[in-house]
Amino acid sequence: MEGSNLLLLALVYLAAGVISVPIAQRLGLGSVLGYLIAGAIIGPFALHLVGNQAGVMHFAEFGVVIMLFLIGLEVRPTVLWSLRGVFFGLGGIQVALTGLVLAATGMALGMGWRAALALGFILALSSTAIVLQTFEEKGLRHTQAGSAAFGILLFQDVSTIPMFAVLPLLAMNGVQPMAGAAQTGLLSGFPEWMHALAVPAAVLLVIGAGRYLARPVFRFIAKTRSREIFTASALLLVIAVAALMEAVGLSAALGAFLAGVVLADSEFRREIESDIEPFRGLLLGLFFISVGASMNLDLVASKPALLLACVLGLMTIKTIVTYAIARLFRVERRAAALTALALAQGGEFAFVLLGIASALGVVATGISALATAVVAISMALTPILLIAYRRWCTADLSNAAEPENDAFQDRPDAIIAGFGRFGQVVARLLIINGFKTSTLDTSTEQVELVRRFGLRVYYGDATRLDLLQASGAAHARLLVVAIDDRDQADKLVEIAAQHFPNLRILARAYDRRHAYRLLDKGAHVVERETFEAGLTLGAEALKTLGFKTMQAARAARLFRKHDENMFEALAKVWGDEERFLVATKESSERMNELLAADIQAMLREPEGERT
Secondary structure (H helix, E strand, C coil): CHHHHHHHHHHHHHHHHHHHHHHHHHCCCCHHHHHHHHHHHHCCCCCCCCCCCHHHHHHHCHHHHHHHHHHHHHCCHHHHHHCHHHHHHHHHHHHHHHHHHHHHHHHHCCCCHHHHHHHHHHHCCCCHHHHHHHHHHCCCCCCHHHHHHHHHHHHHHHHHHHHHHHHHHHCCCCCCCCCCHHHCCCCCCCCHHHHHHHHHHHHHHHHHHHHHHHHHHHHHHHCCCCHHHHHHHHHHHHHHHHHHHHHCCCCHHHHHHHHHHHCCCCCCHHHHHHHHHHHHHHHHHHHHHHHHHHCCHHHHHHCHHHHHHHHHHHHHHHHHHHHHHHHHCCCCHHHHHHHHHHCCCCCCHHHHHHHHHHHHCCCCHHHHHHHHHHHHHHHHHHHHHHHHHHHHCCCCHHHCCCCCCCCCCCCCCEEEECCCHHHHHHHHHHHHCCCCEEEEECCHHHHHHHHCCCCCEEECCCCCHHHHHHCCCCCCCEEEECCCCHHHHHHHHHHHHHHCCCCEEEEEECCHHHHHHHHHHCCCEEEECCHHHHHHHHHHHHHHCCCCHHHHHHHHHHHHHHHHHHHHHHHHHCCCHHHHHHHHHHHHHHHHHHHHHHHHHHHHCCHHHCC
């Protein structure tokens, strides 16, 4: 019976998402608002198709954990260090000032200082899931506003750690045991000093395991060529880190972010990113539906004026404070306004912290329920606010005068698939001339070897559309296909030509027949892998046998010219095997005759006339 209920619940959630999100996107509302509306409709306060959301939301919050892990994968430690000003400066001041202003407002309305302080800092948090998801859909992740919002949100996620610790100290009935996972996890019953030691120990364990253990494990698993096991291993890593962080009373999302940062320089970054991405989308969708379903519509109906005043008050205060701080840090005016509006809502961690505050008696149950509804409504209003702001602006936000920030991911000029002897030559030539490359190879041994020389190469199968997308194919100008497997090269050229018309495709061909096949599938330029090397060696052979240097070089150029003419002529009959064989024989004989005549004429020319 329980299995049937679970199946029915899954049916309701999936149907709600599948129906509402396409409609919301068609209306220009975005997927986040679609999920929230769907949740409100199926929730216990509307159609009552689903019950209490506490258990579902706890599971769905894993979508936020995965999202932070994927963000961490895109932020290399050097890039994270470059964001320290945004993180500590903009993020720290925003949390502190917003929390104090909200606390002062609560005290002005008659709340006690303990409840006002707790509520102020809880409501100072914003929704990482909604903001980053919306920015990604609108193409704003890599703008100045995206960078500022990311720094603030990251600091807010970190600030939940001291909030968990401070809430018990604000309890009206004295000091309470530390709230959070530590009391029900591995550290349950241990003294506080062990909790204090466990936190840095857990962080160091994540860093050490990510740097020295995860890579050898992924390298071993990659050799099995089993994509399912690789995906399971990536999920196991995220779940293990999340469980460890919760066990010591830290944010699981913060731990996942830290694990992602540690693996950002790993050769398996692209493969892990592509394998986990679908789970993030599904779980975030479930999370947003749960938030929508948790909105107490009865409370909204009974106290609409109070709720409206609280929502407008919260969003107005957060918008003004964030805008002022962003301008103080010299964020461009429109970017500051966009950042402020994006962070005006309450955050997903508020649901957990409000529950703890209510259980400890810091915040009254009625106020906690009201605050929960305010947070949920403000989250639902955020996508609408951003849409309205976009329409009010005279220019598209994505084209606003905000310098693009490259902190999140590389935007390569060229993607190189295959980093063997052929691909390395192309890549090195591009790199030393100042172009950015994104390189993939399926050999773990080759990737490990090349990385020892300081070159950034990732493990992964370039024929996978999701991995090609993650490597920057939508923004790159060039794809170099240097794979030595002919069938895989054919597949890659076909996929790239179909899905990324912006890419000019340069492909390595095994022989003449393979070159024709690659051209048929969409390659713009093909190069037979041994042709130029053979031609160069042939010229050296001529010099050894008596030709002068200029004579040998010109003979090689004549051979290349006639061969290219022959290649173009035979392309007309490619596909008809019988005609192709006959034409190849005739063309070869004719080419040999013409080439021999040209070389003899060259040798008869006076020395000064040869070029």
